[in-house]
Amino acid sequence: MSLSHATPMLARGGRHTALSGRRAWLIIAAPAVALFLAFWLLPMVKLAGLGATAPTGETANAYWLVVSEPRYWKSLFNTVGLSLAATLATLIIALPVGRFLARHPSFPGRRVLMSLLIFPLAFPGVVVGFLVILTTGRQGVLNTLSQLLTGEPTVLAYAMPGLFIGYVYFLLPRTIGLLTAAVEGIDKQWLEAAQTLGASTWRRFVDIELPALTGALTAAGAMCFATAMGAFGTVFTLGTRIDVLPITIYDEFTNYANLPVAAALSVVLGLSTWAVLYAANSLAASR
Template sequence: MKAGTDRNPRWRLLACLLPAAAFFAAFWLLPISRLLALPAHKGWATYFAVLTDTRYLQSMVNTVLLSVAVTAATLALGSAVGIYLARRDFPGKRVLLSLLTLPLSFPGVIIGFFVILLGGRQGLVADISAHLIDERITFAYGLLGLFLAYLYFSLPRAIATYAAAAGSMNPQLEEAARSLGASRLRVVRDVWIPELGPTTLACGAILFATSMGAFGTAFTLASKFEVIPITIYNEFTNYANFALAASLSIALGLVTWLVLFIARQAGANPAVR
């Protein structure tokens, strides 16, 4: 009886694990294995196409630089707004926070459409400039349009993250620093930055990864500035070049994974805190 009761929990555990293992194999392991093997059909040099072809390399550089700029701007603005909302209590605060985080419910295509309404050929800026200087100024379809769309898409995540992190901080730390005569700058340096350092690293890594892989917004706006998700889409859909699309996807995944790995390592380092 005792041996039978010992076996039953193991069989139950295996029975529960089998559906999860099947799902993992069908929807992650097999597609990833196929993706990694696909470029080899056209030769091993296909794996390095992003480094050997000028167009693909430029697209990757564009994506990385844009993602870094968006991440830096989002962290600066999101931390300022999130910390302010966490430290201040005023009428309508919850309504304001809900409005600031509303873009979280919008897909990238809708955000791209917003930027077109603002800076497109028939947008608000174009109409105003046509009346003022008799020339229609547009910025939606280039680098500035993509930057603003990515920033609009990323900012609510940073605001919500910093508001939650700053709201959970121990206020006695700041009070103790001020009682010892610390200036506002010293409090920021010795209290706020160490306390919010892990949040900044985690949030920055997520923002960077989101910007690297953003497709809907780029698909709507990237007609004059090519980024790697659009390059992959063109190779896959327009040219049916599956091997090259797989190679570019691997390169995109490696760059994003490397940044996430560095962020995890920095967050695990006690010196960062």
């Protein structure tokens, strides 16, 4: 094309380029939206609908059964209790680690330490379950040590304590990164100001650091809780006799072929985890 002719070179698209130009981009998000609708949202709606049907041999619909039967309640309470305990333990352990890493940005071996702390992030639940068996199972290190020292066997792996250890194991790497970043984000001058005003390390922690970390702790806690609520691989490896909701759902689906109840429980589990995450994130964002 010659550059010398007098008429200006116009971009295609005419007069409404600014507005319609932007709008026209929308089409390229269509594949992602279509995939989401076809393979997640509509299936979920269908699953929710299935929960409203009656299982074979029952007259009430599955949601009613789930709400009225104590054994489902017990399963839900177990799951919530375990998830809360694991979340709290994780936050309490991860906070000093995050503080230490954030406050010491350069010491020999910090990189390696970070890598080691983060590596288990990619482990699926089944692997975590296996590691729990290796350490606290019948042939685990803990049992060997315990028999050597006290003569009594100590086996935690196949019940709630083992599951708790496993949950803390996979929650820690997720939480440490978040809290380290949050502590790094605290304005150092706040702490220095408090220090010159006479506040001890402990008072600075309580009065300045904790309030500044509330948002991050809420968000991290919600993430931990949601992850723990839905965790399946770990408990699957440790033994299907532990009564938590994901195992109950799995049992209803595979062993009893009770699809309506499995669907109803999934919807209850999904909604409750999502609600916790959503509430916590809104809370954290409003700070």
